[in-house]
Amino acid sequence: MxxxxxxxxxxxxxxxxxxxxxxxxxxxxxxxxxxxxxxxxxxxxxxxxxxxxxxxxxxxxxxxxxxxxxxxxxxxxxxxxxxxxxxxxxxxxxTLQMFAQNGLGFPGLVSPLIDARRNQVYTAVFSGETTKNIVERQADDQIILLSEWLGMLDQRQENVLFVGEDTDTRRPLIQEQLGSRAVFADWAEQTPxxxxxxxxxxxxxxxxxxxxxxxxxxxxxxxxxxxxxxxxxxxx
Missing domain, CATH: 3.30.420.40 (ATPase, nucleotide binding domain)
Known part of the structure; x- marks a missing residue:
């Protein structure tokens, strides 16, 4: 096709x-x-x-x-x-699923981030490890305060790969809340x-x-x- x-x-x-x-x-x-x-x-x-x-x-x-x-x-x-x-x-x-595909194969969760202004992000969460050729969705697309979203991810106790060009400006807050469990996609993997x-x-x-x-x-x-x-x- x-x-x-x-x-x-x-x-x-x-x-x-x-x-x-x-x-x-x-x-x-x-x-x-x-x-x-x-x-x-x-x-x-x-x-x-x-x-x-x-x-x-x-x-x-x-x-x-x-x-x-x-x-x-x-x-x-x-x-x-x-x-x-x-x-x-x-x-x-x-759009978030497309971004998350850059995390295919990651041994943990994949969270794409798109700026939604006012300290909010468009996001969702996927599993990077899958038997298919696509990341597996674990949460619906949503708009949410980044701090609130990070609190929810922190409860999962898994490593999280963040993808999307808006991750770099938010890196300090992400690392503050998730510590070493926060992983950031390589610069070449930030663009879908x-x-x-x-x-x-x-x-x-x-x-x-x-x-x-x-x-x-x-x-x-x-x-x-x-x-x-x-x-x-x-x-x-």
Missing amino acids: KMLAIDTSTHVLGIALADEQKILGEYTTNIRKNHSIRLMPAVESLMKESGTAPGDLEAIAVTTGPGSYTGVRIGVTTAKSMAWALNIPLYPVS RPAEIIRVARTIGEPREAHAVVPEYAQLAEAEKNWQKTQSGRSE
Whole structure:
């Protein structure tokens, strides 16, 4: 099955294209530039270089969050539009699961971290040791105060591998609470690989029709919160 993967849920822009047993190409940048302008040219370039026509695609996989509200929306909207136009299934994949794949094989827990502001993080926990080719989920995606999350991990009494580019700034607090049980991924493993989206989609993913896939923000966007406050004030 020839599958295209798209990730724009953080500053990283990632695209991958694979057939049954081979990665045909990957495109990854980690720069603060507008995904909405760069995504489709990158997709078109990767497909052209690999000799893949749109009609050759049999499925699309996309990260649905949590992460940047705008970034998630760009990726999901683009993937849905392509899947609908091509009449092919769409596979939603958690952004945190994609990040956690960098910890595959770690003898302990894997906790990806994405900044959610106000001392909060988007996170989840996975087991690095697995008989499959994907890390095994042990907790749902959530938004939580980092200090509270570390307290919960401390109770597990296991080593924890932290992955994600937001781990370095939080290293002192993590080490203070978990001590030597806190392990940090190598710098090259902090950036997610879009090919892992395809691995996850193929292993545990559920194909859906394009209209059924929605962003998973783990919280309301700031604009939505303000709108709800306004509506609540009007109804009082």
